[in-house]
Amino acid sequence: GNSVTQMEGPVTLSEEAFLTINCTYTATGYPSLFWYVQYPGEGLQLLLKATKADDKGSNKGFEATYRKETTSFHLEKGSVQVSDSAVYFCALSDRGGATNKLIFGTGTLLAVQP
Amino acid sequence: EPEVTQTPSHQVTQMGQEVILRCVPISNHLYFYWYRQILGQKVEFLVSFYNNEISEKSEIFDDQFSVERPDGSNFTLKIRSTKLEDSAMYFCASSAVADTYGYTFGSGTRLTVV
Numbered sequence: 001g002n003s004v005t006q007m008e009g010p011v012t013l014s015e016e017a018f019l020t021i022n023c024t025y026t027a028t029g030y031p032s033l034f035w036y037v038q039y040p041g042e043g044l045q046l047l048l049k050a051t052k053a054d055d056k057g058s059n060k061g062f063e064a065t066y067r068k069e070t071t072s073f074h075l076e077k078g079s080v081q082v083s084d085s086a087v088y089f090c091a092l093s094d095r096g097g098a099t100n101k102l103i104f105g106t107g108t109l110l111a112v113q114p
Numbered sequence: 115e116p117e118v119t120q121t122p123s124h125q126v127t128q129m130g131q132e133v134i135l136r137c138v139p140i141s142n143h144l145y146f147y148w149y150r151q152i153l154g155q156k157v158e159f160l161v162s163f164y165n166n167e168i169s170e171k172s173e174i175f176d177d178q179f180s181v182e183r184p185d186g187s188n189f190t191l192k193i194r195s196t197k198l199e200d201s202a203m204y205f206c207a208s209s210a211v212a213d214t215y216g217y218t219f220g221s222g223t224r225l226t227v228v
Contacts, residue, residue, distance in 0.1 A: 104157035
């Protein structure tokens with residue numbers, strides 16, 4: 001079945017460092033891909049998405065490119081801030097059943113130190 | 115900005131007891147979902163609900179689980195006889211359309227079964 005694998009955390013960076021969180025997927029067909037973020041004490045928020053190969057999703061300085069050839073959707077940010085500290089989830093849309101549902105990775109905790 | 119509200123934020127219950135997790139979806143949304151995340155594991159789809167009936171459920175959603183929209187505003191998840199392995203974070207989500215783009219998640223209920 002469809003699945004998502006993302007790098008284990010925690011990832012600890014200093015402020016202004018470059019961030020990469022790796023995400024790869026296994027899917028039949030052409031799913032949409034998402035990054036969700038969960039700040040402490042809050043719900044899952046959509047950070048960015050891409051709906052087809054070579055699409056780049058971007059938001060708040062984060063970006064990720066849908067790479068069909070490597071089945072990847074790595075999250076990047078050029079300069080992280082302390083306020084980016086959160087758990088980041090990679091996900092894909094699974095249209096195989098009656099409902100379009102999300103399949104998530106395990107999440108990666110990012111801790112940014114001042 | 116409209117929110118999905120979940121209560122309680124944390125519930126502790128004894129094994130074998132019934133629990134009801136409550137969610138208030140966004141008022142004009144039509145599709146409702148429950149997901150859960152066992153600590154350190156993936157966020158997993160449990161069930162989707164539309165037009166007052168279950169649209170799809172996962173293998174996890176066995177006879178011990180049920181969902182209901184009793185009064186047109188609340189959306190509840192009931193676990194009849196809790197087991198230790200039901201300890202997890204439970205997320206409610208709603209969307210106006212069937213696609214995964216439009217999901218709004220709540221902040222979750224942490225269920226601890228002792």
